[in-house]
Amino acid sequence: MILKTTSLSHKYTSNWAIRDINIEIGQTGVIGLLGSNGAGKSTTMNIICGALHQTSGKVFINGIDLEKEPEAAKKEIGFLPQTPPLYTDLTIDEYLTYCAQLRLMDKRKIKPAMDEAKERCGITHFSSRLIKNLSGGYRQRVGIAQAIIHKPKLVVMDEPTNGLDPNQLIEARKLIREIAQEHTVxxxxxxxxEISLLCKEIIMIEAGRIVFSDSMDAFNNYAQASTVLMQMENPPSREELLLVKGVTRVEFLSSKQVRIYFDGDPDITERLIAASMQHDWRLREISFDKGLLDDIFKQLSARSY
Ligand SMILES: Nc1ncnc2c1ncn2[C@@H]1O[C@H](COP(=O)(O)OP(=O)(O)OP(=O)(O)O)[C@@H](O)[C@H]1O
Structure with a gap:
């Protein structure tokens, strides 16, 4: 088991920030920890990485008890916190060397490990550039390089794609997928x-508790389609749409785009397509729209897990 937590709970002051978090991860790949702001993601990650001491519960990294053998356990963890601890007045090489020393790496192994981490993260050409002169996307790569330099089994990344522009996002996702081939992320x-693009497994946390933990496929099945989106060149009136069997409510998003609420019968799309052909609505696009994340959170939080 690469990561195991048992009944992990934490109180900062009087309220529980997380309660009874049980996680078991045994394989490589990307596992997503999904939750709204304040759900307890950072608290959980900080504890797993040994940056915060839990009020109760246990963390095992590769079978090693983090509390009992912190040094050995931390050798198997790479951490990219929400704000990467970059020293901006250092060059990439100086910074990565410093990080490798902090991880108590064997001196002779530092240079080859650093070269490999830089290569994987595509930052070799900036080796002697000061971190403060790098763009946000490249700083993020340096953050990832420091998390993998010691080849840990588990790499923990707290909101790694936050604040990146669309191109940087694509690059960051690619890099994370590559890293996940050898490490558990x-x-x-x-x-x-973001989670559904990157992860095969998902752990969902809400108000400090795990409300869902399964494969992304299982999650997608759970998140039932709640509405249908239709784009038409020649849309009908609201009244006409309400005449289609199963349609319960119609919301015009623009003059040509409509959100259809329906009674839950998935054959609704066939009936809408048939009606469109019959009345020449000139359908351009039709798709199920999964519930908004907030709705899914509410549904999941409401059931006892
Ligand atoms: N240092 C702290 N002192 C007191 N309460 C805290 C502290 N850090 C977090 N909390 C509280 O603990 C709860 C969980 O916070 P946490 O930062 O773990 O959530 P999160 O899911 O990571 O949210 P975000 O995405 O906003 O970072 C929240 O209610 C938060 O207000």
């Missing part, structure tokens, strides 16, 4: 689409 986000 536990990655947090409050954005469902």
């Amino acid at each position: 536990l990655l947090s986000s409050h954005i469902l689409s």
